[in-house]
Amino acid sequence: MCGIVGYAGARPALNIVLDGLRRLEYRGYDSAGVAIVDGGLFTAKRAGKLANLEKALQDEAGLSAGTTGIGHTRWATHGGPTDRNAHPHRSADGRVAVIHNGIIENFAKLRAELEASGIEFASDTDTECAAHLLAIELQTAVGDTPGARLAEAMRAVCRRLEGAFTLLAVDVQAPGVVVGARRNSPLVVGRGTGENYLASDVSAFIEHTREAVELGQDQVVLISADDIVITDFHGAAAEGRPFHIDWDASAAEKSGYEYFMLKEIAEQPHAVAETLLGRLNEHGDLMLDEVRLTDQDLRDVDKVFIVACGTAYHSGMVAKYAIEHWTRIPCEVELASEFRYRDPVLDRSTLVVAISQSGETMDTLMALRHAKEQKARVLAICNTNGSTIPRESDAVLYTHAGPEIAVASTKAFLTQLVACYLVGLHLAQVRGVKYADEVAAVVAQLQEMPGKVEQVLDMMEPIRLLARELAEAKSVLFIGRHVSYPVALEGALKLKELAYMHAEGFAAGELKHGPIALIDHGTPVVCVVPSPRGRGVLHDKVVSNIQEVRARGARTIVIAEEGDTAVAPYADHLFYVPVTPTLLAPLVTTVPLQVLACEIASARGHDVDQPRNLAKSVTVE
Ligand code: M6R
Numbered sequence: 001m002c003g004i005v006g007y008a009g010a011r012p013a014l015n016i017v018l019d020g021l022r023r024l025e026y027r028g029y030d031s032a033g034v035a036i037v038d039g040g041l042f043t044a045k046r047a048g049k050l051a052n053l054e055k056a057l058q059d060e061a062g063l064s065a066g067t068t069g070i071g072h073t074r075w076a077t078h079g080g081p082t083d084r085n086a087h088p089h090r091s092a093d094g095r096v097a098v099i100h101n102g103i104i105e106n107f108a109k110l111r112a113e114l115e116a117s118g119i120e121f122a123s124d125t126d127t128e129c130a131a132h133l134l135a136i137e138l139q140t141a142v143g144d145t146p147g148a149r150l151a152e153a154m155r156a157v158c159r160r161l162e163g164a165f166t167l168l169a170v171d172v173q174a175p176g177v178v179v180g181a182r183r184n185s186p187l188v189v190g191r192g193t194g195e196n197y198l199a200s201d202v203s204a205f206i207e208h209t210r211e212a213v214e215l216g217q218d219q220v221v222l223i224s225a226d227d228i229v230i231t232d233f234h235g236a237a238a239e240g241r242p243f244h245i246d247w248d249a250s251a252a253e254k255s256g257y258e259y260f261m262l263k264e265i266a267e268q269p270h271a272v273a274e275t276l277l278g279r280l281n282e283h284g285d286l287m288l289d290e291v292r293l294t295d296q297d298l299r300d301v302d303k304v305f306i307v308a309c310g311t312a313y314h315s316g317m318v319a320k321y322a323i324e325h326w327t328r329i330p331c332e333v334e335l336a337s338e339f340r341y342r343d344p345v346l347d348r349s350t351l352v353v354a355i356s357q358s359g360e361t362m363d364t365l366m367a368l369r370h371a372k373e374q375k376a377r378v379l380a381i382c383n384t385n386g387s388t389i390p391r392e393s394d395a396v397l398y399t400h401a402g403p404e405i406a407v408a409s410t411k412a413f414l415t416q417l418v419a420c421y422l423v424g425l426h427l428a429q430v431r432g433v434k435y436a437d438e439v440a441a442v443v444a445q446l447q448e449m450p451g452k453v454e455q456v457l458d459m460m461e462p463i464r465l466l467a468r469e470l471a472e473a474k475s476v477l478f479i480g481r482h483v484s485y486p487v488a489l490e491g492a493l494k495l496k497e498l499a500y501m502h503a504e505g506f507a508a509g510e511l512k513h514g515p516i517a518l519i520d521h522g523t524p525v526v527c528v529v530p531s532p533r534g535r536g537v538l539h540d541k542v543v544s545n546i547q548e549v550r551a552r553g554a555r556t557i558v559i560a561e562e563g564d565t566a567v568a569p570y571a572d573h574l575f576y577v578p579v580t581p582t583l584l585a586p587l588v589t590t591v592p593l594q595v596l597a598c599e600i601a602s603a604r605g606h607d608v609d610q611p612r613n614l615a616k617s618v619t620v621e
Contacts, residue, residue, distance in 0.1 A: 001027060001028050001075040001077070001101060001102075001615045001617065001618060001619045001620055002027060002028045002072060002073060002074050002075055002087075002099075002100070002101035002200070002615075003020075003021060003024025003025060003026075003027035003028060003072065003073040003101075003199075003200050003204070004024070004070075004071075004072055004099055004100075004101050004166055004168055004187070004198070004199060004200045005017050005020035005021055005024060005070065005071045005072075005197070005198065005199045005200075005204045005205070006069070006070045006071075006168045006170075006178040006180060006197065006198035006199070006223065007020070007067075007068065007069050007070075007178070007195065007196075007197055007198075008067070008068050008176055008177060008178050008195065008196055008223045008224050008225055009067055009192065009194060009195025009196065009225045010067055010194055010195060010225055011067060011195065012064075012065045012066070012067060013036050013064075013066055013067050013068055013069030014034065014036055014057075014063060014064055014065075014066070014069060016069070016208070017034050017036075017069045017070065017071035018034065018050070018053075018054065018057075018071065019207065020071060020197070020199060020204035020205060021034075021050055021071045021072070021073050021204075022050060023203040023204050023206070023207075023252055023405075024073055024199065024200055024201070024203065024204050025049070025050050025073050025610070026260075026405050026406070026407055026609065026610065026615075026616040027073060027075065027200060027201075027615055027616050027617055028073050028074050028075025028076075028615045029048075029049050029050070029073060029074075029075070029610050029615075030047070030048075030074045030075055030076045030081030030086075031045065031046060031047045031048060031073075031074045031076075031081050031082070031083070031085065031086035031087075032045065032046060032048075032049070032050045032052070032053040032071070032072065032073045032074065032086065033045025033046070033053065033071065033072050033074075033086045033087050033088050033099070034053070034057075034069060034070065034071040034072075034088070035069060035070050035071075035088040035090075035097035035099075035170055036064040036066040036068065036069040036170075037066050037068040037069065037170045037171075037172060037174075037175045037176075038064045038065060038066025038175075039066070039175075040172060041090070041094065041095075041096075041097055041170070041172045042064035042066065043088055043090060043097055044056060044057055044060065045072075045083060045086035045087065045088065046083055046086060047081050047082050047083050047085075047086060048081075049610075050073060066175075067176070067225075068170060068175055068176050068177065068178060069170070069178075070088060070097065070099050070168045070169070070170055070178060071099070072086075072087035072088060072099035072100075074086060074087060075615040077103050077126070077620060078103070078107065078124060078125045078126040078127075079123055079124030079125045080124070084122060084123050084124075085123045085124055085125050087099040087100060087125075087127060088131075089122070089123060089125060089127050089128040089130075089131045090122075090131055091131045091132050091134060091135030092119045092120065092132055092135065093135050094172075095135050095138065095171060095172050095173065096131055096134050096135050096138065096150075096169050096170065096171045096172070097131070097169065097170050098127060098128075098130050098131040098134060098167060098168070098169045099127070099167070099168050099169075100125075100126075100127035100130060100165055100166065100167050100168075101165070101166040101185050101186075101200060101619060102163060102164035102165040102166060102183075102184065102185040102619060102620065103126060103163045103164055103165075103620050104126040104127070104129060104130065104161050104162070104163045104165060105162045105163035106160075106161065106162040106163070107126035107129050107163075110129040110133065110160070110161075111126075111128075111129050114129060114132050114133070119132050130157055130161065130165075130167055130169075131169075133157045133160065134153050134154065134157050134169055137152075137153035137154075137156040137157055138150065138153040138171065138173075141153040141156070145174075146171065146173050146174035146175075146177070147174045147176070147177035147179070147222055147224060148222070149174070150169065150171045150174045150177060150179045150222070151179050151220055151222045151229070151231070152235070154167065154169060154179045154180075154181050154220050155181075155220050155231065155233050155234065155235055157181075158181045158183065158218070158220065158233045159233055159234075161183075163183075163184075164183060164184035164185045164362060164619065164620065165181070165182070165183055165184070165185055166180065166181070166182045166185040166186060166187045166200065167180065167181045167182075168180045168198055176224050176225060177222060177223070177224050178198055178222075178223050179220065179221070179222050179223075180198045180215075180220070180221045180223070181219070181220045181221070181233075182215055182217070182218075182219060183217060183218050184217070184362065184365070184388075184619075185360070185619050186200050186201060186360045186387060186388065186617075186619065187199070187200065187215050187221070188200075188201060188202055188212050188213065188214055188215065188386050189212060189213040189215065189221060189223065189228055189240060190202065190204075190205035190208065190209045190211070190212055191209060191211040191212065191213060191228065191242075192205075192208055192209040192211075193209075194225050194226065195208070195225055196223040196224070196225065196227075196228055197209070197223070198221065198223055200617075201358075201384065201386075201387075201617075202245050202386065203252045203403050203405070206245060206247075206248065206249045206251075206252060207249040210244060210245040210246075210248070211242065211244060211245075212242070212243055212244075212245055212386055213228065213230075213240035213241065213242050213243075214240055214241040214242075214243060214385075214386040214387075214391065215230065215240050216238060216240065216241075216391075217388075218232055218233050219231065219232055219233075219238050219240075220232070220233060221240075228240075241386075241391075243385055243386055245385070246385075247402050247403065251402045251403055252403045252405060258602075259406065259598070259602075259608040259609050260405040260406040260609045261406035261408055261410060261498075261594075261598050261608050261609055262598060262608075264404055264405070264406055264410045264411045265410050265411070265457070265591070265594050265595060265598065266457060267401075267402065267411050268410065268411045268414050268453050268457070268591065269450035269451070269453045269454040269457070270450070271399075271400070271401040271402065271411040271414060271415050272414055272415060272418055272449055272450045272453060272587065273447075273450040274400035274401070274402075274415075275398075275399050275400050275401065275415040275418045275419060276418060276422075276443070276446055276447060276450075277400065279422060279443065280440065280443055283436070284436035284437070284439065284440055285429065285436070286422055286425055286426040286429060286439060286443075288379075288395055288396065288397045288422075288423075288426065289396045289397055289398045290390070290395060290396040291394075291395045291396075292394045292395060293377055293379075293394045293395045295430045297377055297394075298351070298426075298427060298430045298431065299430060299431050300348070300349045301329060301349055301350070301351040301377070301427065301431075302329065302330075302349045302350075303329065303330050303331075303332075303349070303350045303351070304323055304327075304329055304330070304331040304332070304350075304351045304352075304353060304427075305331075305332050305333075305334055305339070305344065305346070305350060305351070305352045305353070305371070305376075306319055306320065306331065306332070306333045306334065306352075306353045306354075306355065306420075307334050307335075307336040307339050307352060307353070307354050307355075307364055307367040307368070307371070308333075308335075308336055308354065308355035308356065308364055309335065309336050309337060309356075309361055309363050309364055309618070310409070310493065311357075311408075311409035311412065311413045311416075311490060311493065312355040312356055312357060312361075312364075312409070312412070312413075312416055313333065313335055313336075313355075314413065314486040314487075314489050314490040314493070315355055315413055315416035315417050315420055315486075316333040316353070316355050316420070317333050317485070317486035317489070318417055318420065318483050318486050318487075318583075318586050319331070319333070319353070319355075319417075319420030319421075319423070319424065320332070320333050321482060321483050321583060322420060322421055322424040322583045323420070323423070323424040323427065325424075325583065326424045326425060326427070326428040326433070326434060326442075327424060327427045327428045327431060327433055328433060329427065329431075334367070335363075336354070336361065336363040336364040336366070336367040337363040337367075337621070339367040339370065339371075340366060340367055340370035346371055346374035346375070346376040347374065347375055347376065348375040348376065348377070350371070350374075350376040350377070351376070351377050351378075351379060351427075352367075352368065352371040352376045352377070352378045352379070353378075353379050353380075353381065353420075353423060354367065354368045354371075354378060354379070354380050354381070354382075354389055354393065355380075355381045355382075355416050355419075355420070356380070356381070356382055356383075356387075356389050357382070357383045357384070357399075357401075357404055357409060357412035357416070358382075358383070358384055358387060358616065358617040359380070359382040359383070359384040359386075359387025359388060359389040359390055360384070360387050360388055360389070360617050360619050361389070361617065361618050361619070362618065362619050362620055362621045363618070363621055364389060365388055365389055365392070366621060368380075368389060368392060368393065369392070372392070377394050377395075378392070378393045378394050378395075379393060379394065379395040379396070379397070379423065380392075380393035380395070380396045380397070381396075381397050381399060381416055381419040381420065381423070382396060382397075382398060382399070383398065383399045383400075383401050383404065383412055383415065385398065397419045397422060397423060398419075399412065399415035399416055399418070399419050400415070401414075401415040404616075405609065405616075406608065406609045407497070407609060407610060407611055407614050407615065407616050408494055408497055408498055408594075408597070408598075408608075408611070410594050413490065413590060414453070414587055414590065414591075417586055417587055418446060418449070418587070421442070421446060421583070421584070422446075425439045425442055425443070442581075445581050445584060446584065449580075449584060449587045449588075452577075452578040452580060452587070452588050453587060453588060453591060455577075455578050456577050456578065456588050456591045456592065457591065459575070459576070460591075460592065460595045462573075462575065463575060463592050463595050463596050463599070464595065464599045466557065466573055466596070467595070467596050467598075467599030467600045467603060468599070468603050470524055470596075470600055471499075471600050471603035471604050473501065473523075473524050474501075474502065475501065475502040475503065475504075475518070475523060475524075476492070476495055476501060476502075476503045476523075476524045476525075476526065477492075477503070477504055477505075477506065477515070477518060477519070477523065477524070477525045477526070477549075477554075478491040478492045478503065478504070478505040478506070478525070478526045478527075478528070478593070479505070479506050479507070479508040479511060479525060479526070479527050479528070479542070479545060479546075479549070480505070480507070480508060480527070480528035480529075480530075480542070480589075481507060481508045481509060481530060481538050481541060481542050481545075482530055482538050482582070483530075483582070483583060483585055483586050484508075484528035484529070484530055484542070484585065484586070484589060485505070485506075485507045485508075486586065487528050487585075487586045487589050487590050487593065488505035488506065488507075488508075488526070488528055489505035490505070490590055490593065491503075491505060491526055491528070491590070491593030491596070491597070492504050492505035493505075494593060494594055494596075494597035494598075495596070495597045495600065495601075497611050497614060498597045498598060498600070498601035498606065498608055498611055499597060499600045499601040499604055499606065500601075500604075500606065500611075500612070501600070501604075504518075508527070508541070508542050508545040509541065509545065511545060511548065511549065512548065516548065516549065516552065519549050519552040519553060519554045520553060521553035522553060522554075522555050523549075523553065523554050523555065524554070524555045524557055525546075525549045525554040525555070525556055525557065526557045526558075526559070526593065526596070527542065527545070527546045527549075527556055527557065527558045527559070527571075528542075528559050528589050528593075529542050529543070529546075529558060529559065529560040529561070529564065529567055530542060530582065530585065531561045531564075531579070531580070531582055531585060532561065532564050532566060533561075533579075533582075539564070539566075540566075543566060543567050543570065546558065546567065546570045546571070547570050550570055550572075555572045555573075556570060556571050556572045556573070557571075557572065557573045557575075558570070558571035558573065558574045558575065559575050559577060559589050559592055559593075560574065560575075560576060560577070561576065561577060561578075561579055561580070561585075562576045562577065562578055562579055563576075563579065564576070575592055577589055577591075577592070
């Protein structure tokens, strides 16, 4: 939710930290702040976007030249998005500054205890407790160096905290050192030469180093210019997992596009191709990325649950159709935030597929942990190397989409679809319900998809023009059947989150059971029509549904397959997508809906990349 960055090295830290925050701003943008150790402790923080902080710093005489610093960009949980609640928070004695991502669940108790001891709080945040506690622990912390004492004090604080947290701290008496800690919240180390970094994700330091170290659960890390020291919360030495970042800084730049979202929509053909790359070995077997499961484990699977949130959940809904069709194993899709609370029936023959772009979504992580406690096998589909969900899973398939910066998911969705198809095919192959040549035939169809997505992108101008016309609509409805139903839901989600318009997706057959009452004269209804080939019956049913809404005054916006003339008489606006196998159609039909939402939001004057109230990665439950 919040973006966190820390630097220890020989260069002035302020600009490095601000640059890192710029790259992390998609994680939260309610307020921002920095703390630099420069003999004293320089701090600055402002409500609003990072630009407000940068403006305040420009107005400040004599900027800090200190070479150790931390910075934060916030998505508010405890306390509104104000200057006083912005991070960093300083201890009462002014010695330490702390930034935090997550929620300290026992903060009310800790705050009462600290206030009873005479400490006055300067904010409404849970984080401030950690700053005061750290200063208290420092008074008695033992260690050979000031940095070691800061790390020792941090461990003592962490042992008292409940909930989810990433904490970074600097101490005026430990210049050259940043100490970090993590529980259930992301933190990675960037290993430089004569300098080191800490951050919520690698994009913060990618411009300086592509060598990273993934931290484990409940670990404390100390970085200085030349050292990285990792321990658990009790001081026992621990190791991180080193990894190389296989994309460069340009991947996290807008590269001439007005918005990251537009760039990421345009990158989809490449992202799909990358996710497919090298998936078939010389025997024609499908390859995942990390597999800590045997083929026998997969043969024993008698039920699949897919858990995910938001857009990732919609990709799971598509996967259900493919997995059941190809494997004949029952497959359920669950919102991760609901999964563990309804006590699902799980055992070691259940495969739980957790889908997450960030790999840090707390709802999905908690669903995964619940599944593991019940002995289920867990397979992650994830876009972020070094994140928690793949680390805690039994097998991983990475979507190689590159960094997704816009809050609204686009290329992550398409690559999650591809990954889901691959998982379905892998299961089918291992279980012997599909021969290698049958799998290869579907993989060959998948290999054609980047070209088809490219064709759709080339045909988007009429969608852009229509978007301008729809910008003032009060409400937009989306309908679809079979795999087009999740596409309708995804189209509606995009419009809600970006354009702040009422939008709803429906299974087209459900309209007559209630929602059709919403249709008024001129109500735009986006209809995603299945192919007339293959399961033709679905096509005809949706065409009837389109006639039903049109008869009640709807303005119909139809996405149909090239050559589908039957639907034309009922379409006020008709957009064709290339001919595609039924199960793979969401890879092309979703793209016009992404463009539509992006353009409507832009026409309404909204910040497409950073919609209000949202953050890219939701690391609280
Ligand atoms: O990182 P994740 O894929 O786990 O995120 C899940 C959702 O928060 C995410 O898909 C969200 O719905 C999208 N940003 C919407 O565009």
